Every structure is written in C-alpha cells, then in structure tokens.
C-alpha cells in the first residue's frame with residue numbers, strides 16, 4: 001500500500017479545478033479537502049469548506065495548493081505554513097517582494113516547503129533553451145527580445161471580478177506574462193531593468209492598470225534585451241516569443257506560449273528532435289500557458305519523499321516578483 005501524500009486545494013476556479021484533477025490522477029497523492037469562498041464551486045464529491053480555517057482542521061493534509069487571486073497568496077500561504085502545511089503557490093508567488101519575504105520567514109520558521117508553479121519550465125522547448133544557454137552553445141549573448149501579445153478583453157475582465165484590480169491582480173506582467181519573465185530569469189539569471197514605458201490602449205474601462213508595455217534590460221553577462229507585451233490584441237492570443245541573438249547563432253521560440261522552436265541557426269549545431277509540448281490550458285474564451293501541472297505535482301511528491309528538490313524554489317518565485325516590481329517602478 002502506497003503511503004500517499006495528503007493534498008488540499010484552496011480556490012476552485014479555473015486553475016484550482018485543474019489542480020484537483022491532476023492530484024486525483026496521481027496514484028501517490030490523496031486529495032483530502034477543498035475550499036472556496038464561492039459556495040457554488042465544488043470538485044467531485046468533496047465538501048466545499050468555504051473558508052481556510054475549516055480546511056486547515058484536516059490533519060491528513062500535508063500540502064495546500066493556493067489557487068486564489070494573486071493578492072491573497074501571501075497571507076493564505078503564511079496561514080497554511082503556520083498550520084504546519086507545505087504550500088504550493090500558483091504564479092505569481094505574491095504581488096510584492098515584501099510579501100514574498102514574509103512567506104520566506106514563515107517557511108523558515110515552520111520548516112515547511114514552498115513550491116512555486118512555473119510549469120512552462122517543463123516544456124521541451126524551454127528545457128532545450130535552458131540547456132543551450134547553459135552549455136554556452138550560442139557563445140556570448142548579444143541580444144534577447146521577448147514579445148508577448150495576447151488577447152484579454154471584456155470576456156475576461158468582467159465586472160466585480162479580481163481580474164483587472166490593482167490589489168488582487170496587479171497587472172499583465174503578474175497575471176499573464178510572469179511565466180515568460182520566469183523563463184528569462186531561469187535561463188539567463190539576474191536581469192537589470194533599465195527602462196519601462198506603459199500604455200493602456202483598450203482596457204481603460206475594465207482595468208486599474210495598463211494593458212501594454214515596453215521594457216529594456218541587460219543581463220549580467222553583458223547582453224541587452226527588450227520585453228514588448230500587450231493584452232490589447234483583437235479577439236485572440238497572437239504570440240509569445242523569445243528571440244536570442246548570440247555570437248554563434250540565432251534562435252527563436254515562438255507559438256502562442258513559447259511552445260515551439262520557430263528558428264534555430266547555430267554554427268556546427270544539429271537541432272535535436274524534441275518531445276511534443278503539452279497543449280495549453282483552455283479556459284473557453286481564452287487560453288493560458290502549458291498544461292504541465294502533473295509534473296509540478298510529481299515534483300512535490302518526490303521532494304516530500306526525499307527523492308528530489310522543488311523544481312521552482314521559493315527564491316526563484318521571489319526573483320520573478322522582484323523583476324516585475326522593478327519594471328513596474330517605472331509606472332508614473
């Protein structure tokens with residue numbers, strides 16, 4: 001008989017439901033309880049506990065997955081850590097470095113893990129790019145361009161929802177594009193933000209922040225780069241891509257989610273065959289990032305069984321929040 005890890009999911013919206021499904025499908029995991037303030041939301045036969053205090057009464061829970069709006073992550077994670085639970089925090093870890101530090105204090109004090117969710121790291125093109133840069137195959141990196149052009153319109157920013165609010169959402173770099181900032185950080189390390197400029201093109205009635213921005217940055221090894229992002233694209237997502245110009249060649253990851261290799265031309269290099277990427281999460285009117293959450297859950301189980309370490313560590317989730325915070329400091 002397997003000694004299963006006990007899981008709970010807090011927040012049963014779009015992504016919380018997926019966490020429940022993937023936990024239920026893992027033979028080494030047991031979904032013990034779920035909670036959401038919306039009494040109408042349930043998963044399977046589970047009783048919706050409505051509040052976090054009731055959820056934390058279940059002794060069999062080892063890990064709580066925090067799948068609530070961004071601005072709630074820190075306070076809820078700290079409450080779970082103080083109740084002696086490990087936590088999995090959906091991206092972004094929090095909306096400020098100060099909140100990230102408070103999570104770290106609670107994690108250290110209680111000796112409990114914090115797992116960040118950056119599931120795009122598991123996609124074959126991301127892994128290929130990471131290894132390509134690690135192995136210095138491209139030589140010196142001259143220039144990096146990230147383009148993220150998605151659609152989020154009134155089908156997404158509905159009245160009285162957390163989406164679009166400064167306190168719970170925080171802006172597209174936190175909610176839509178933090179996966180791509182994470183990829184940048186994961187592959188290239190520290191990012192120094194030089195300049196950022198923002199515009200709100202077609203969300204003035206629906207969001208408390210801008211929908212678009214242009215950012216310039218430099219990396220420690222000397223290369224420079226830019227991030228050009230927008231959620232103002234008509235009707236559907238257009239692309240998320242990263243182009244890298246190096247001394248020995250040029251590569252581009254493209255598609256809607258940086259999920260395809262669109263270009264690779266490198267001196268004396270043969271492109272290996274990659275495994276197929278998983279499809280994106282589909283939310284009806286819009287699509288999100290890659291559906292790689294089963295790998296996240298497997299990594300948690302292996303870590304808690306002392307066979308691995310967190311795939312995306314707390315310090316890395318914090319670094320991504322810090323980069324976004326540095327960019328948003330240029331807000332007027």
Ligand SMILES: NC(=O)c1ccc[n+]([C@@H]2O[C@H](COP(=O)([O-])OP(=O)(O)OC[C@H]3O[C@@H](n4cnc5c(N)ncnc54)[C@H](O)[C@@H]3O)[C@@H](O)[C@H]2O)c1
Pocket residue numbers: 010011012013014015016035036037038041050051052067068069070072090091092117119174175281288289290
């Ligand atoms: N990794 C990914 O690809 C990915 C994809 C989508 C969302 N997310 C992240 O997951 C989180 C949730 O996003 P979503 O799209 O599922 O949002 P959602 O609005 O669909 O779901 C959020 C849920 O949290 C519940 N909730 C709000 N306050 C609560 C509280 N105090 N206690 C308990 N439940 C509460 C809401 O009732 C709602 O059901 C966000 O942080 C988002 O950035 C990550």
